[in-house]
Amino acid sequence: MIYTVTLNPSIDYIVEVEDLKLGDLNRMKRDLKLPGGKGINVSRVLNQLEVGNTALGFLGGFTGRFIDDKLREDGIGRDFVFVKDDTRINIKLKAGEETEINGLGPVIESQEAAKLLDKLSHLQPDDIVILSGSAPPSLGGDFYQKLVQACRQSGAEFVIDTTGKALKEALVHKPLLVKPNHHELAELYGVTINSIEEIVLYGRKLLAEGARHVLISMAGEGALLITENEVYRATVPSGTVRNSVGAGDSMIAGFVGTLVLTGDLIEAFRTGVASGSATAFSDDLAVKEEIERLRPQVDITPL
Ligand SMILES: Nc1ncnc2c1ncn2[C@@H]1O[C@H](COP(=O)(O)OP(=O)(O)OP(=O)(O)O)[C@@H](O)[C@H]1O
Numbered sequence: 321m322i323y324t325v326t327l328n329p330s331i332d333y334i335v336e337v338e339d340l341k342l343g344d345l346n347r348m349k350r351d352l353k354l355p356g357g358k359g360i361n362v363s364r365v366l367n368q369l370e371v372g373n374t375a376l377g378f379l380g381g382f383t384g385r386f387i388d389d390k391l392r393e394d395g396i397g398r399d400f401v402f403v404k405d406d407t408r409i410n411i412k413l414k415a416g417e418e419t420e421i422n423g424l425g426p427v428i429e430s431q432e433a434a435k436l437l438d439k440l441s442h443l444q445p446d447d448i449v450i451l452s453g454s455a456p457p458s459l460g461g462d463f464y465q466k467l468v469q470a471c472r473q474s475g476a477e478f479v480i481d482t483t484g485k486a487l488k489e490a491l492v493h494k495p496l497l498v499k500p501n502h503h504e505l506a507e508l509y510g511v512t513i514n515s516i517e518e519i520v521l522y523g524r525k526l527l528a529e530g531a532r533h534v535l536i537s538m539a540g541e542g543a544l545l546i547t548e549n550e551v552y553r554a555t556v557p558s559g560t561v562r563n564s565v566g567a568g569d570s571m572i573a574g575f576v577g578t579l580v581l582t583g584d585l586i587e588a589f590r591t592g593v594a595s596g597s598a599t600a601f602s603d604d605l606a607v608k609e610e611i612e613r614l615r616p617q618v619d620i621t622p623l
Pocket residue numbers: 500501537538539540541542543556557558559561564565566567568569571592593594595596597598600
């Protein structure tokens with residue numbers, strides 16, 4: 321079974337205004353409320369690809385119920401810990417360019433945090449757990465470490481998509497996949513990156529530190545897949561970008577879902593890129609038909 325873990329889900333409140341005037345009254349041209357948070361996005365795209373999965377994490381209040389209802393309507397498995405405080409609302413403001421304002425997230429009490437760790441103590445060795453996104457500050461700085469240890473103690477594989485110290489510390493536990501974008505990669509190593517050769521160099525450092533597969537996404541510039549023996553570059557299909565929120569999560573879903581279904585690394589990479597682009601070209605996350613349409617447009621070459 322694939323599990324996703326979203327420590328800090330959100331309602332993504334997508335707001336479009338014609339011409340934003342700061343300090344003035346602006347009227348919305350369009351708005352949309354979506355269940356969000358990185359692991360939840362992965363669950364939604366896995367579901368599109370007909371890959372069964374269960375979404376875990378913390379939900380609370382009316383915002384949490386909204387997310388739970390939406391996932392239930394889509395037939396996605398859920399096993400959330402319900403907390404007292406409200407799940408956050410993240411604002412995605414479209415006014416020509418995209419501006420994001422993400423909430424800190426709810427207070428998670430220690431007994432609520434313990435309930436999630438308890439769920440992970442029942443994992444099986446053939447499970448894959450996808451850990452994605454920020455952690456609410458109240459969980460403390462080492463909660464990801466605890467999650468990773470819980471996965472490893474049960475023998476389950478894990479994928480981690482977060483930043484900074486939590487990502488660095490997870491590497492030694494040999495994640496199946498990490499997927500920083502090229503900016504996050506540079507930030508992780510405290511460097512500026514100016515070329516594909518440098519991206520490969522630092523991507524290989526992630527492997528040396530323990531990651532088993534490294535995907536580096538570069539938005540409209542394509543993506544790299546780096547494994548112990550191979551480096552591949554993918555082009556992205558062309559299309560009109562409508563929304564980049566969740567493109568990276570969709571890529572993880574496409575890659576992991578296809579790897580589980582077929583065991584074929586190149587096809588997993590292709591579906592990952594097509595899924596990211598299908599989201600970038602949609603208002604909401606990628607749907608199956610669009611992923612299928614874009615897949616043949618992704619060219620993959622060894623470097
Ligand atoms: N402008 C674009 N054109 C085509 N495909 C895109 C574009 N932007 C993103 N994608 C697709 O989505 C994938 C992931 O995008 P990106 O590198 O922006 O990830 P990310 O920074 O993790 O995204 P986010 O944090 O917004 O979810 C890319 O590898 C590509 O397949």
